Structure formats: C-alpha cells, structure tokens
Amino acid sequence: MRASSIKRSLGVELTNSIKQSRVLLVGAGGIGCELLKNLVLTGFGEIHIIDLDTIDLSNLNRQFLFRHEHIKKSKALVAKEVAHRFQPGAKLEAYHANIMDSQFSVDWFAGFNIVFNALDNLAARRHVNRMCLAAGVPLVESGTTGFNGQVQVIEKGKTECYDCNEKETPKSFPICTIRSNPSQPIHCIVWAKNYLIPELFGQSEDSPEELDTTEDADNAQEIEELRREADALKEIRNSMGSDDFCRKVFEKVFRDDIERLRGVEDMWKERPKPDILDYDKLQEESASVAPAVSVTDQRAWTLAEDFAVFKDSADRLTKRLKEMQANASSGDEKPIIIFDKDDVDTLDFVTATANLRATAFHLEAKSKFDTKQMAGNIIPAIATTNAMTASLCVLQAFKVLQDNLSSAKMVFLERSGARAINSDSLDAPKPNCPVCSPAQGRVTFDPERAVLEDLVSLLREELGYSEEFSIIKGGSLIYDPDLEDNLPSKLSDLGVTNWAFLTIVDDDDQDQDPRIDLQLVISARTEPTEDSKPVSLQSVPDISRKPKPALIPPPEEALVPNGDAITGKRKREGEDEDVIMTNGHAAKKATGELKSNGDDANLIVLDDDDGAILIDD
Numbered sequence: 329m330r331a332s333s334i335k336r337s338l339g340v341e342l343t344n345s346i347k348q349s350r351v352l353l354v355g356a357g358g359i360g361c362e363l364l365k366n367l368v369l370t371g372f373g374e375i376h377i378i379d380l381d382t383i384d385l386s387n388l389n390r391q392f393l394f395r396h397e398h399i400k401k402s403k404a405l406v407a408k409e410v411a412h413r414f415q416p417g418a419k420l421e422a423y424h425a426n427i428m429d430s431q432f433s434v435d436w437f438a439g440f441n442i443v444f445n446a447l448d449n450l451a452a453r454r455h456v457n458r459m460c461l462a463a464g465v466p467l468v469e470s471g472t473t474g475f476n477g478q479v480q481v482i483e484k485g486k487t488e489c490y491d492c493n494e495k496e497t498p499k500s501f502p503i504c505t506i507r508s509n510p511s512q513p514i515h516c517i518v519w520a521k522n523y524l525i526p527e528l529f530g531q532s533e534d535s536p537e538e539l540d541t542t543e544d545a546d547n548a549q550e551i552e553e554l555r556r557e558a559d560a561l562k563e564i565r566n567s568m569g570s571d572d573f574c575r576k577v578f579e580k581v582f583r584d585d586i587e588r589l590r591g592v593e594d595m596w597k598e599r600p601k602p603d604i605l606d607y608d609k610l611q612e613e614s615a616s617v618a619p620a621v622s623v624t625d626q627r628a629w630t631l632a633e634d635f636a637v638f639k640d641s642a643d644r645l646t647k648r649l650k651e652m653q654a655n656a657s658s659g660d661e662k663p664i665i666i667f668d669k670d671d672v673d674t675l676d677f678v679t680a681t682a683n684l685r686a687t688a689f690h691l692e693a694k695s696k697f698d699t700k701q702m703a704g705n706i707i708p709a710i711a712t713t714n715a716m717t718a719s720l721c722v723l724q725a726f727k728v729l730q731d732n733l734s735s736a737k738m739v740f741l742e743r744s745g746a747r748a749i750n751s752d753s754l755d756a757p758k759p760n761c762p763v764c765s766p767a768q769g770r771v772t773f774d775p776e777r778a779v780l781e782d783l784v785s786l787l788r789e790e791l792g793y794s795e796e797f798s799i800i801k802g803g804s805l806i807y808d809p810d811l812e813d814n815l816p817s818k819l820s821d822l823g824v825t826n827w828a829f830l831t832i833v834d835d836d837d838q839d840q841d842p843r844i845d846l847q848l849v850i851s852a853r854t855e856p857t858e859d860s861k862p863v864s865l866q867s868v869p870d871i872s873r874k875p876k877p878a879l880i881p882p883p884e885e886a887l888v889p890n891g892d893a894i895t896g897k898r899k900r901e902g903e904d905e906d907v908i909m910t911n912g913h914a915a916k917k918a919t920g921e922l923k924s925n926g927d928d929a930n931l932i933v934l935d936d937d938d939g940a941i942l943i944d945d
C-alpha cells in the first residue's frame with residue numbers, strides 16, 4: 329500500500345507513531361509470516377523477528393514468505409530477507425533463536441513499543457507474557473486453530489494477562505489405556521506411535537509424554553506385565569532383517585499380548601473381549617493387495633489392506649534402519665527412526681498397526697489422512713484464518729499506539745454463527761492471577777558473592793518484611809523460616825541466574841494483613857559497581873496489603889469501557905462494533921458504509937468509529 333494511502337486512511341498522528349515504533353514479532357510461522365508482511369507494508373519503523381525453527385516442506389502451503397529453496401533455512405532470517413523486498417527501506421532485524429533464552433532479557437523487551445506473539449505453544453506464550461509484564465510493554469497475543477482465531481491485547485495493570493485464565497494443558501493418556509485397554513481409535517494411534525515404533529525402530533521410552541503413569545500406582549502388577557511384554561519385543565527387535573521379523577512382531581502384539589489380556593476377566597465385564605488376529609489368514613486374504621494401496625489416504629483401509637501396508641512399511645523401515653546402522657561411525661549415537669507425520673514410512677506403519685489394533689479391540693479404523701491429523705496432534709492450519717488473524721493483530725496494535733486501550737478488544741474469529749468476527753471488551757486483570765497480580769521489583773546481584781542471606785536481609789531491612797516469608801523460584805521453595813540451611817548458599821548455586829524471576833510470599837498475618845506477593849526480577853551485575861553490597865534494590869516496589877477476599881476492588885486503572893462495569897461475559901453475536909468480514913469480503917463496521925473514494929476509484933474505504941481503513945483494490 330502506498331504511504332500516501334496509509335496516511336489518508338489512518339491519519340497523520342497514527343501514521344507517525346507507526347513509523348516511530350520499534351516492534352518485536354515472536355514466531356515466523358503461519359500467523360507470523362502474514363503479520364510480518366502487514367507490519368512491513370503498514371510502515372512500522374523497526375521490526376525485530378525471532379523464530380527458533382527452520383523451514384519445513386509442510387510449512388510452504390501457508391507460510392507464504394517461504395519457497396522450496398528455503399527448506400532447512402532459518403525461518404526468521406528468510407522471513408526478514410523476503411519481507412525486506414516488499415519495502416526496501418524497512419528496518420528489519422532477525423534472530424534464529426529461542427525467545428526463552430536469557431539473552432532476551434527484561435531490558436531487551438523493554439526496548440520495544442509493542443510485542444506480537446505468533447507462537448504455537450503454551451510455554452513460549454507464557455514466557456513472553458511474563459517478560460512483557462515485567463518490562464511494561466504491551467503485548468498483542470494471537471493464535472489460530474482451524475477456522476478459529478483469537479487476538480488479545482495485554483497491558484500490565486490494565487487488562488487481563490495471558491495467564492489470568494487457566495489454560496487447558498495438552499491431553500495425556502493413562503498408560504494402561506494405551507497399552508491394555510484402548511477404548512477409542514486415538515488410543516491405538518498413540519500406542520503405535522509412542523510405543524510400537526520406539527520399541528522396534530527407535531529408542532524405547534519408558535514414559536513418553538503422552539503416556540501418563542501417575543494414575544497407575546495401584547496397578548503395579550499390570551505395569552510389571554507390560555514391562556515384560558516390552559522386553560519380549562526388544563528380543564524380537566534383534567531379529568530385524570530376518571524373513572520372519574514381521575511374523576514375530578505381528579504374533580507378539582496381535583496374538584500373544586491380546587491372548588494374555590483376554591485372560592484378565594475383570595477387564596471385559598463391560599465390553600467384549602478383544603479378538604486375536606491370525607497372521608496366516610490375513611496373509612492369504614491380502615495376497616492380491618498391492619502395497620501401493622498405502623497412497624489411498626481418504627478412506628480407512630480394509631483389514632487385508634492394513635496387513636499388507638503393515639508388512640510393506642515394516643520392510644521399508646527395516647531397510648532404512650539397517651542402512652543408517654551401516655553408515656554410522658563407531659563413535660556415533662545409535663541410529664534410530666522416530667515418528668514424524670511427514671515421514672511416509674512411519675505414517676504408513678502407524679496407520680496400519682493402529683488399525684489392526686483397533687479392529688482387534690472392536691474400534692473404528694481410521695484413514696491415513698485422519699491418522700496423520702490425530703498422530704501429529706494437528707488441527708489443520710488454514711491460511712485464511714492466519715491471514716485474517718494477523719490483520720486483526722495490526723488493527724488492535726493501532727489502538728495500543730493511540731493509547732486508546734478502552735476501545736481495544738478481545739477479537740474472535742469463528743466460522744459458525746452469523747458473523748465471522750466477534751469481539752468482547754478486555755477484562756481487568758484478575759486480582760488473584762499468579763503472574764500479573766504480584767507487585768514488581770528489580771534487584772541486581774553479584775553472582776560471585778551473593779548468598780541467599782543477603783537477599784533475605786535486604787527484604788527485611790529495606791522492604792520491611794518480618795520473619796515470616798518465603799522465596800519461590802520456578803515453583804520450588806528456596807527459602808522459608810524452616811529452610812535456614814540454604815542461607816549461606818550462593819544464589820547462583822540455588823539456581824538463581826541472571827534474569828531469574830523470584831516470588832516473595834508474605835506469610836505474616838500476626839500484626840496486619842499480609843502483603844500481596846512480590847515478584848523480583850533479579851539481574852547479574854556485569855560491571856563492577858561502587859555499591860559493595862552483594863545484592864541491592866534497583867527499584868523500590870510499592871507492595872500493598874492483600875485485600876480481604878470479599879472486598880477486592882477492581883484495580884484503579886483497570887479498563888472500564890464506556891464507563892460500564894466489566895462483566896467478563898462474551899457479547900452476543902452481532903452485538904459488537906468492530907470490523908466484520910463475511911464470505912471473504914471485507915465489509916463495513918456495523919454503522920459504517922462501504923464507500924468508493926472519488927479521486928481514487930481503486931480504493932475501498934471501510935468506515936470504523938476509530939478511523940477509516942483503506943484497502944487498495
């Protein structure tokens with residue numbers, strides 16, 4: 329878009345703040361590529377891009393900055409290079425790195441006017457949320473799943489933070505469900521992917537992440553039995569490459585193991601016993617099936633087809649592993665094959681063996697396409713959703729730059745319902761949020777000298793804490809009055825490194841109400857200072873007292889849009905007043921009009937109470 333069009337659309341003031349802004353984009357994947365293009369073309373002054381990953385073939389369908397020749401190159405560096413061509417004057421900086429690295433400190437974050445999250449995982453999102461809160465930088469958080477998208481503006485003390493609401497943790501399955509008692513097709517897929525493949529071709533894992541062993545403490549005997557089964561499989565692994573390898577694997581997992589389970593009568597009171605599968609019978613039935621049937625990915629294969637693909641993919645994997653072993657040098661780690669949804673051999677093997685198991689347990693077989701989605705834990709990423717979400721991020725960023733937070737929104741992109749885009753007012757911070765409710769302070773320390781006692785004394789002498797308080801780092805207690813043994817330990821030996829976050833919890837309710845929690849960001853001194861104290865306060869925080877539960881007032885600066893109380897409820901569909909997009913056409917805001925601009929017939933103006941948005945047709 330031409331600079332003059334942007335200026336006319338957004339106004340001189342906003343255009344200037346955009347030009348002067350220094351922003352950080354975290355993640356150069358599906359949303360990130362779209363967002364980078366938007367930021368560059370809108371004229372943001374300086375854009376820093378960070379991504380830890382390299383480009384994969386499966387990214388190319390939607391991460392449009394990347395081409396075939398970029399595969400295996402850094403996402404951040406290629407994104408920077410390609411986006412630069414859109415606007416050669418743009419100031420771009422790229423980092424092929426993990427945003428959670430300590431080099432990206434609170435001070436580094438503080439150098440940006442806005443941070444945009446375009447990430448795909450909870451841990452990194454949480455980390456950036458915390459860093460932005462500590463640095464006092466507004467964060468525009470975004471995410472998509474399939475047709476749904478969401479954009480949220482986060483500002484310390486004014487809005488909810490990313491952690492104000494609990495997030496669902498990824499699903500894990502009890503180990504016995506996976507190994508002994510599957511009741512859904514996904515259980516068979518996880519079995520094939522996380523148990524059978526590692527046991528045969530990979531590194532045997534006792535407790536891979538999708539298997540939850542905690543629920544099974546009472547079930548020690550069953551676990552022991554499963555261990556014996558795994559040992560037997562390891563022996564079969566040694567016969568890999570021999571003619572009867574496939575038969576041995578098959579008869580072990582689809583005959584002997586099932587036979588044993590059928591004998592555990594208690595398991596089959598509510599459901600039919602699993603069936604034993606017959607190798608010779610399936611061999612006969614599959615005689616006319618060509619292994620090429622594995623390219624059929626939209627329908628579930630027949631049992632004979634599953635059998636044929638099982639044998640064929642097992643042969644392919646065996647051959648591969650043997651070759652890898654032959655090419656490995658003696659000092660190398662043992663070569664292994666791990667499941668990858670984009671690795672056809674492993675996907676065929678998982679689809680076929682999961683379906684054989686599903687049939688044995690009277691469950692539905694799944695197509696290769698469905699198995700890929702389920703095994704890769706993926707809801708398909710949709711380019712259009714990413715593009716729309718990325719544009720909503722920029723619209724919200726305009727409100728942040730205009731310091732007009734009361735009109736910023738939590739925006740939802742949905743496929744169902746009358747409108748594609750719905751929005752909700754931003755809520756005030758949750759008073760009991762463990763991340764954003766604590767008071768904030770900064771201390772510096774000398775990593776060579778500082779011991780825990782120095783920090784404890786500082787808290788008592790300079791901040792007035794009594795005897796009763798505790799210090800927590802990353803969920804572990806490093807100090808409370810009963811943990812005096814730690815006092816002479818160096819902070820660095822207690823895991824307190826540069827830019828660590830410490831939480832101080834006041835446990836004293838003798839004289840008056842305890843203080844609210846205090847979050848201390850602790851940074852190592854690099855230069856020798858005049859200050860000879862091993863630990864010193866850099867900023868003196870204002871630590872209020874915990875309000876009594878019934879009397880929690882909303883924080884003073886909290887957002888109260890239109891003077892109304894915040895209810896935290898979603899608005900009904902069609903009730904909000906933001907930009908609407910339907911059927912791919914950008915339409916006007918509820919009250920606005922679609923106009924054609926007289927002196928530039930190619931321009932479509934979208935009216936919005938907050939200023940017009942101009943689209944170059």
Ligand SMILES: Nc1ncnc2c1ncn2[C@@H]1O[C@H](COP(=O)(O)OP(=O)(O)OP(=O)(O)O)[C@@H](O)[C@H]1O
Nearest residue numbers: 355356357358379380381426427446447448452709
């Ligand atoms: N800690 C992190 N530091 C830097 N970048 C990160 C971090 N965690 C995730 N990312 C990046 O965020 C991006 C998220 O993009 P996206 O959701 O499109 O995922 P993807 O891995 O590219 O695609 P998919 O998972 O759908 O195959 C990825 O490029 C990923 O590398």
Ligand SMILES: [Zn+2]
Nearest residue numbers: 489492761764
């Ligand atoms: Zn919060």
